[in-house]
Amino acid sequence: MSKHYQKLIKPLVGQFLGWADDRTPHRYLNIATVRGEERVKVAKSLRPQIQDWQPGIWLTLMSQEQICKQTGKRKLKVKQLLTPNQSGIAPSSPQESSLVATESATPTKIQVCQGSSCRRRGSGQICQAMQAYIEAYDLTDRVEIQSVKCLHQCKAAPQAIVTSPASEVLPGKTHYRQIQPDRVAAILAKHFPIKLSSAQAIVTAL
Ligand code: FES
Structure with a gap:
């Protein structure tokens, strides 16, 4: 480019x-x-x-x-x-769909490594993509993104750790390695499943 x-x-x-x-x-x-x-x-x-x-x-x-x-x-x-x-x-x-409510008030924490190896391999873009997804799906009260120093597995850069203490879907810590920006939505959708609107659910069932 x-x-x-x-x-x-x-x-x-x-x-x-x-x-x-x-x-x-x-x-x-x-x-x-x-x-x-x-x-x-x-x-x-x-x-x-x-x-x-x-x-x-x-x-x-x-x-x-x-x-x-x-x-x-x-x-x-x-x-x-x-x-x-x-x-x-x-x-x-996002306005017409709803996120499946699976978590209590305890926010999910996403730690994105901003060490030099991860930065070189696009951790800044990953943060941007995560932020955009969080805003698009109105998750700002449920998710906190933190920049952290080297996670000491630089060969697998860029990396992030998602910690959801109260999640019924993926509780505890999930470590993601070699993240590509275009996989961010799929990663976050695993932690915050999106439910079809009722009208779409009916169409799907036909
Ligand atoms: S710089 Fe990210 S794991 Fe080392």
Whole structure:
């Protein structure tokens, strides 16, 4: 990537408007978000999974945003589908979905290593992606992110430890190694499962 680009991994929530190209399989989609209509490229490995999507469904995607530091031009690429099931039903927006309540008031602590090896391998991006997910799903009261010094397993950088004392899903400490930013959503979804809205649950059952 050019040094003139800033790269961020963040959730993208909105309504699928249709395809932005005539290719088979489609590579670009249009999505209506709070920023307006966005054109988004879909990673090659994900394209087979989305070709039968119908306009109007709500999507939650993990996207990579590239912003040119010189021109301000912005490009979006879908890196991961945050689908909560295997049915092909797209996930609802955070406003329409709800997180399964499994924890008491004791917050989950996420310690992200910011030692030099982890920083070199992208721990800053991992923090950004975690923060974006937490804000998108309104988890700020339930999760605390801490930057910590070297966890002494630098060969497995970047690393993070999630501690959920009261979780019924994954209680105790879970150590994640060699984390990639596009896996952050999957990691957090394990600790904070997303429930389908009742309308979607009915459609899924049909
Ligand atoms: S720098 Fe992160 S484990 Fe050593």
